[in-house]
Amino acid sequence: MSQFLDIFKGIKSCCPPIWFMRQAGRYLPEYLEVRKRCKGFLDLCYNPELAAEVTLQPLKRFPLDAAIIFSDILVIPHALGQKVSFEEGTGPKLDPLSLDSFEERLTFKNFFKNAAPVYQTIHLTKSRLSPSKALIGFAGAPWTLALYMIEGEGSRDFAKAKGQAFENEKVFTALLDYLSEVVSLHLIEQVKAGVQTLQLFDTWAGLCPATHFEKWITSPTRKIVSNLSEAFPNLPFIGFPKGIGTNLGEYVTQTKISGVSLDISTPISWATENLPSSLILEGNLDPVLLVAGGESLKKAIFSIHEEMQGRPYIFNLGHGILPQTPPSHVETCVQIVKGLR
């Protein structure tokens, strides 16, 4: 019934299903309008009525095949009791976690109560979404979450957080283990509330050294995938380990994830040659091409389709939509993809 979900059942449709990472957000005037009504970004994430409205906004404009629930990966540290805020123009700010005291500082006690609005958003959205559209739930992967939690803010290299991880590998690994459990429980609750597929964002996976890749990226991810498949066999699960290059092969075989979202630097030809043919591929279009539009965008769309060589895939970007993206370019992109054969 849903072109998106059919892909995972081996049912191929005429053209690839399409959605965009960060498809709800600041490039849409109607999002900015709703955003103005909330004091902080987290207030919007925790307001089921408004979060459901924002989730559905991109689908009202464009014939996309999936809606991704409007929330944020940093809802997890927040629901565990860490102070999180989003300041205009500077990104997230967290009260930095010290590795030594993470067990005292974080508490699961009120997690489900704190995160309840997310599950209510899912209920509301699902009741308003056509069954031909898939509803995507998500979480941040433990590594990416831990980097933000320790660093206290976004960073180019997360040197402070990584420094603490190397100095205290045992405790850092324990934190990742703890987060693997929390992420699993949060995702299970999302599925119970109505999402039909999941995406795990490991935006900073590329900052993990190869020597620790198994311990800090694949092992926590494998635990999450395994917990979810135990609870919900055959649930489509897409990983987005950004920037890991050829480690993607190991990521896929070790985690048993059912799909991967490719960043802009992974050649699709490499992915089709080196990753299992049963794996669902997604992504890869440079978000800047969606800003540029015109012939360069068109050429890039055709090139992705050609490189996929008839293999079922999901059309998406290699990272999130940029705020300066003209909505008309998004519309053109969806139209072109819907015409692909």
Ligand code: CP3
């Ligand atoms: O439409 C969707 O994709 C659903 C909602 C969504 C948001 N964040 C909303 C958001 C999703 C899936 C995320 C994931 C997320 N959040 C990631 C992983 C994916 C990625 O983009 O790498 C990360 C690393 C975060 C943490 C985060 N949230 C940062 C670093 C920022 C600041 C940067 C920015 O774009 O402003 C946010 C804020 C945020 N999350 C916004 C939105 C729409 C913008 C805040 C605003 O509207 O004021």
